[in-house]
Amino acid sequence: xxxxxxxxxxxxxxxxTVDTAAVAAASREFPGVVFATDTMYACSxxxxxxxxxxxxxxxxxxxxxxxxxxxxxxxxxxxTLERAGLNRYLFEMANIREHVSWIGKDxxxxxxxxxxxxxxxxxxxxKNRPLFxxxxxxxxxxxxxxxxxxxxxxxxxCANGGLKVVLVEKDTTIGxxxxxxxxxxxxxxxxxxVLGPLMVDVAQHPNIxxxxxxxxxxxxxxxxNFEIKVKKKASYVDWDACTGxxxxxEKCPSRKATDFFNEKLATTKxxxxxxxxxIPKKAKIDPDFCMKIQxxxxxxxxxxxxxxxxxxxxKDEFITENVGAVVAATGFDLFDxxxxxxxxxxxxxxVITSLQYERMLSASGPSEGHIKRPSDGKEPKNVxxxxxxxxxxxxxxxxxxxxxxxxxxxxxxxxxKDHIPDSQxxxxxxxxxxxxxxxxxxxxxxxxxxxxNYIRGRVSMIYPKGDNLVVRxxxxxxxxxxxxxxxxxxxxxxAEASVGATDLAKKLRISYDAYGFFMEGHPKLKPVETNTAGxxxxxxxxxxxxxPASVAQGSAAASKVLGLFSQxxxxxxxxxxxxxxxxxxxxxxxxxxxxxxxxKEIDFRGxxxxxxxxxxxxxxxxxxxxxxxxxxxxxxxxxNQILAEVNAICRF
Amino acid sequence: xxxxxxxxxxxxxFLCNWCSYGGADTAGVGRFKxxxxxxxxxxxxxxxxxxxxxxxxxxxxxxxVLVSGCHPRDCHYTEGNFYAxxxxxxxxxxxxxxxIDAKRFEYTWVSASEGQRWQEVVTKxxxxxxxxxxxxxxxxxxxxxxxxxxxxxx
Numbered sequence: 001x002x003x004x005x006x007x008x009x010x011x012x013x014x015x016x017t018v019d020t021a022a023v024a025a026a027s028r029e030f031p032g033v034v035f036a037t038d039t040m041y042a043c044s045x046x047x048x049x050x051x052x053x054x055x056x057x058x059x060x061x062x063x064x065x066x067x068x069x070x071x072x073x074x075x076x077x078x079x080t081l082e083r084a085g086l087n088r089y090l091f092e093m094a095n096i097r098e099h100v101s102w103i104g105k106d107x108x109x110x111x112x113x114x115x116x117x118x119x120x121x122x123x124x125x126x127k128n129r130p131l132f133x134x135x136x137x138x139x140x141x142x143x144x145x146x147x148x149x150x151x152x153x154x155x156x157x158c159a160n161g162g163l164k165v166v167l168v169e170k171d172t173t174i175g176x177x178x179x180x181x182x183x184x185x186x187x188x189x190x191x192x193x194v195l196g197p198l199m200v201d202v203a204q205h206p207n208i209x210x211x212x213x214x215x216x217x218x219x220x221x222x223x224x225n226f227e228i229k230v231k232k233k234a235s236y237v238d239w240d241a242c243t244g245x246x247x248x249x250e251k252c253p254s255r256k257a258t259d260f261f262n263e264k265l266a267t268t269k270x271x272x273x274x275x276x277x278x279i280p281k282k283a284k285i286d287p288d289f290c291m292k293i294q295x296x297x298x299x300x301x302x303x304x305x306x307x308x309x310x311x312x313x314x315k316d317e318f319i320t321e322n323v324g325a326v327v328a329a330t331g332f333d334l335f336d337x338x339x340x341x342x343x344x345x346x347x348x349x350x351v352i353t354s355l356q357y358e359r360m361l362s363a364s365g366p367s368e369g370h371i372k373r374p375s376d377g378k379e380p381k382n383v384x385x386x387x388x389x390x391x392x393x394x395x396x397x398x399x400x401x402x403x404x405x406x407x408x409x410x411x412x413x414x415x416x417k418d419h420i421p422d423s424q425x426x427x428x429x430x431x432x433x434x435x436x437x438x439x440x441x442x443x444x445x446x447x448x449x450x451x452x453n454y455i456r457g458r459v460s461m462i463y464p465k466g467d468n469l470v471v472r473x474x475x476x477x478x479x480x481x482x483x484x485x486x487x488x489x490x491x492x493x494x495a496e497a498s499v500g501a502t503d504l505a506k507k508l509r510i511s512y513d514a515y516g517f518f519m520e521g522h523p524k525l526k527p528v529e530t531n532t533a534g535x536x537x538x539x540x541x542x543x544x545x546x547x548p549a550s551v552a553q554g555s556a557a558a559s560k561v562l563g564l565f566s567q568x569x570x571x572x573x574x575x576x577x578x579x580x581x582x583x584x585x586x587x588x589x590x591x592x593x594x595x596x597x598x599x600k601e602i603d604f605r606g607x608x609x610x611x612x613x614x615x616x617x618x619x620x621x622x623x624x625x626x627x628x629x630x631x632x633x634x635x636x637x638x639x640n641q642i643l644a645e646v647n648a649i650c651r652f
Numbered sequence: 653x654x655x656x657x658x659x660x661x662x663x664x665x666f667l668c669n670w671c672s673y674g675g676a677d678t679a680g681v682g683r684f685k686x687x688x689x690x691x692x693x694x695x696x697x698x699x700x701x702x703x704x705x706x707x708x709x710x711x712x713x714x715x716x717v718l719v720s721g722c723h724p725r726d727c728h729y730t731e732g733n734f735y736a737x738x739x740x741x742x743x744x745x746x747x748x749x750x751x752i753d754a755k756r757f758e759y760t761w762v763s764a765s766e767g768q769r770w771q772e773v774v775t776k777x778x779x780x781x782x783x784x785x786x787x788x789x790x791x792x793x794x795x796x797x798x799x800x801x802x803x804x805x806x
Contacts, residue, residue: 069677070694098680099692103771111686112656116691369788509728511670513765531670532728532762575696595730621700625739637696642705645693650662650712651799 003122004060005036006051007096008043008067011177014101017029017112023066025097028117030122034058048080055084062086062128064121066094066114079376087130089636091120116649120602123648126203127641136615138224139324140220140565143168145216145504148176149547151329151540152198153554161562165203166321168230169502171260172213173278174199176331180261180355182362182369183410184547186442192364199279208252212280215500217318219507222618224324224570232317232477236285236293237271241309243646244281249273250312257289259366263356266366271301271310272565274572275364283309325564327557328518330504332540334571335390335398342461343386343491349375350469351462351489354408355384361415369605371419373488376467380487383416384471385409385427386459391494392430392630400515401651402494404432404546409492410443413452425452426484428459428473453484462489495544508535517543528557536560542565575636576617577624583631584609590623590632599623599632655689661715661781663689665774666705668698670728672720674750674764676774684771687778690718697721703743710752714790716781719759720773726763727777733761751754755784 005027009015020038035058041047042065051202061176063086063515065077070093074308078088081294093118100110140163144155147169155167167174178184179199181191202208213231218229243393254270256399263272270289273281283301291298302310325617334355338346350373352360363369373380391402406429413425432454434440446452456473464470469486497516505512510530511519518541521529528536538557539550564570586608591599598616602609622635630639655662667673673694679686698721706717717720719740727733740759747754758777762770788796 022756069673069680071674071677095677095692098677100688101682102680104688105685106688108654109660112660113688113691120691120693226734288667298681347756506726509730511726511764519764549797593735595732618729620697620732621695622697622729622732625700626735634696635806637700637707638701642693642695643708646664646705646712646714649664649691649716650709 001062001122001126002034002057002058002060002061003032003064003125004051004054005033005064005066005118005122006042006054007036007038007118008047008065009038009040010067010097011041013088014097016109017105017110018096018109018114019107020114022111023243024112025174027118030119032062033122033124036061036582037333042072042575043076048076049081051077051232052084053082055086058088060440062090062125064092064094064118064125066096066118066121068097069095069099089131089647090125090128092125092128093152094118094121104461120645120648123644127644128636131574131635133574134614136224136572137568138565138570139322140164141166142325142327142481142561143226143228143321143323144327144329146329146331146539146541147174147210147212148329148331148539149178149195149198149216150331150550150554151176151327152195153378154327154558155208156198156201156537157555157558158561159205161558163207163561163565164230166210167210168214168216169210169212170215171274171352172235172272172282173280174202174210174212174285175277175279177355178547179275179277180263180362181358182365183406183411183415186436186438188411188414188437191205196277203279210280212282213284215508216504219326220272221511222616223564226323226326226534228326228606230319230321232319234314234316235282235310236287236290236310236314237283238309238311238314239282241307242279242282242391244283245306246273246283247304247306248283251300251304253298253300254289254291257286261648262359262366263360265356271533281587285310285312286383301501311578312405314607325536325561326508327536327538327556327561328504328508328541329538329554330498330501330509330541332544333498335396335494335496337389337491337493339396340389342459343389343489344462348462348464348469348489349373350487351491352404353491353493354412357412357490359617361419369419371416371488378487380419381420381423382482382485382487383394384486384489385412385492386471386489387427387429387492389491389493390496390517398494398496398515401433401545402544403433403494403553404544405494406443407439407546410434410446410452411649412490413446414450417450422609426471427452427454428471429454430458430461436548439444449586451648457482494538501541511537517607528553528560534564572620575619575634577612577615577619577621577632577634579610579612580631580633581609583629585629585631586610589626589628593622593626595620595622655686660689661786662713663716663718663781664693664709664714665690666695666698667692667717668697668721668728669694670734670772671722671726671764672762675720675762675766675770678765678767679770680767682695682767685769686699686771686774689781690774697727697729697732698736699727699729701736703739705756706743707750708803710756710787711713711790711799713787715784715787716756716777718773718777719757720762721759723761723763724744753784755774755780756787
């Protein structure tokens with residue numbers, strides 16, 4: 001094999017701490033290398049053209065590029081090779097940026113290490129063989145997990161693009177967090193008026209199949225052909241029969257059920273429909289509070305239901321959906337602020353979360369849009385807002401900024417003034433973060449037109465005084481301590497990964513960060529892709545996001561799905577295991593260890609042998625390291641290829 | 653290239669593509685300074701690592717071998733790192749029987765987001781190997797022959 005080596009400067013990213021010319025010079029001595037050069041930007045058009053020219057001029061049949069991580073540009077350079085007429089697998093990358101130039105400034109050691117990495121890549125390349133993809137058909141339907149605004153947008157865009165969509169929502173209604181909001185910033189328009197029509201579109205779209213009150217149980221398969229088991233949780237109501245008339249809710253005598261939709265501000269009936277605009281508008285029984293289920297008494301709902309939909313014996317049901325792609329849009333949950341002792345840790349009823357306040361402001365909320373203190377139902381005059389509760393705080397393990405709290409707090413001060421004109425809002429903040437169209441103007445308006453009193457500093461404690469609370473904090477601009485009498489305290493609680501997000505990530509085989517937010521394929525260039533083919537992200541499951549950003553990501557994920565399905569056939573990854581039938585002794589160990597059931601037993605002239613089903617093999621190589629005969633070899637990562645790398649640096 | 657005399661030792665890392673290789677990339681993106689000894693070999697999954705790779709690497713002259721994969725239960729291939737954990741723990745106990753200091757080999761779990769943790773793992777392991785010093789090498793006129801024999805025996 002005639003190998004060409006291209007050592008990239010990456011501007012000064014690599015050249016700054018690695019002598020790339022020296023690496024190229026050293027490379028010329030490595031076995032198989034006939035050509036080596038350094039290049040300014042290997043990935044740029046002139047850089048790629050240079051590689052193609054060198055392939056033709058020096059009749060190269062293998063290429064090593066020493067540059068960034070293969071997770072970044074391996075696909076780019078593989079396409080370059082194809083343009084020059086070479087097989088895309090006759091290519092290796094040496095990662096001399098993330099693994100060398102960026103992690104140390106010792107130029108001598110870095111240059112030496114870079115040359116080593118090129119040597120390893122070249123040694124492996126000598127053992128590489130051309131590999132060829134096979135075509136396989138795709139199932140052009142998509143599952144969207146999560147029916148918040150991001151999931152709704154993704155589902156509608158996919159459905160409008162002609163795809164069959166399965167939308168799975170864990171609650172009884174879609175709408176997510178946005179459905180709980182009263183108004184949205186910076187336009188102060190009604191949240192449910194913006195979201196409501198979209199929810200109706202979902203319900204009426206012929207291409208969307210909605211599974212509400214359902215969760216993902218198990219995911220099998222791969223891009224183009226996923227097989228997903230969905231658990232439809234028992235609602236104790238036959239939803240095919242239920243018309244959402246609400247008669248059962250009206251007559252139910254059990255009034256103490258937890259009202260999750262209203263953020264536990266009030267209680268609800270044991271059988272309930274979360275809110276009037278719910279989609280689907282179906283009743284569900286909370287078994288913990290239902291007297292029929294708990295004590296076998298009552299059963300009023302079953303008696304009054306005109307469509308006989310109540311079924312106290314209903315069980316969880318499992319269904320299987322076959323789809324070609326998955327969009328995860330599981331959103332976020334609120335930080336549990338009760339860890340903060342200084343805010344009372346939950347013992348003062350008049351310290352509430354921003355989302356509880358939102359329900360209070362909402363005309364469809366438990367107080368029908370009237371702001372009332374939870375303790376005595378009085379209208380508050382002095383409202384104190386505390387920002388960064390569970391954001392930007394290392395001490396509670398939440399060092400990141402939740403992004404939208406500054407904006408919704410400004411909105412809530414404006415709404416407070418609208419609801420109670422003689423009220424005064426006070427906001428304790430760290431910094432005001434309002435990047436976005438019309439955002440900073442909006443916070444200014446809250447201060448200047450609505451007279452919100454912004455105090456830069458943290459709150460050290462909240463203590464009761466009579467019926468009221470006193471909020472003590474620092475005003476760092478004044479350099480003084482301040483105490484404010486508050487009738488109501490609203491905590492701008494930060495966002496964290498939704499409950500169960502990591503479990504879903506494991507099922508979908510995608511990565512998540514230290515806080516449970518899903519990892520995107522690349523922070524800049526692949527914001528909605530994941531490293532698992534066919535799985536995409538939308539909305540706050542990837543990191544805290546406001547509504548416009550979530551909607552944008554929903555559409556972006558949909559465009560990726562539509563792009564994927566624009567082809568009738570997908571190319572399989574040829575990096576799969578292959579059995580050498582001559583060496584196989586038919587012990588079946590590989591069949592036992594394969595996590596995907598991709599190896600089957602075959603009969604070969606009366607002998608037991610193993611055979612890999614190429615379309616199911618995911619290329620992990622567990623079989624290869626299990627086989628006592630070395631008969632199963634993972635293509636592109638064979639024993640010989642890996643040991644060639646070892647020997648390249650340990651023995652030469 | 654030969655190792656830099658007196659400065660570096662020969663340390664080889666086997667990293668899974670999905671978690672730890674990404675973690676090492678994340679460490680690079682974060683500019684987390686690390687010792688320069690380690691040379692990384694990318695494998696699709698820690699379950700792909702045959703314990704004999706590690707033995708062969710150590711016999712071939714490496715002073716230390718580090719293996720890193722996805723955290724248990726986070727494997728991209730569902731269960732590859734469970735196989736890895738069993739095999740590698742077994743190997744670690746077996747190395748002294750072959751006359752190799754078990755401290756020359758470690759396995760760990762680093763996710764793609766844990767750049768900082770990767771920096772700590774590399775720094776600590778490199779220090780550990782430097783404390784042990786260079787591994788005894790098979791040298792002399794028949795070294796190549798001996799190595800071939802050993803490899804054949806494995």
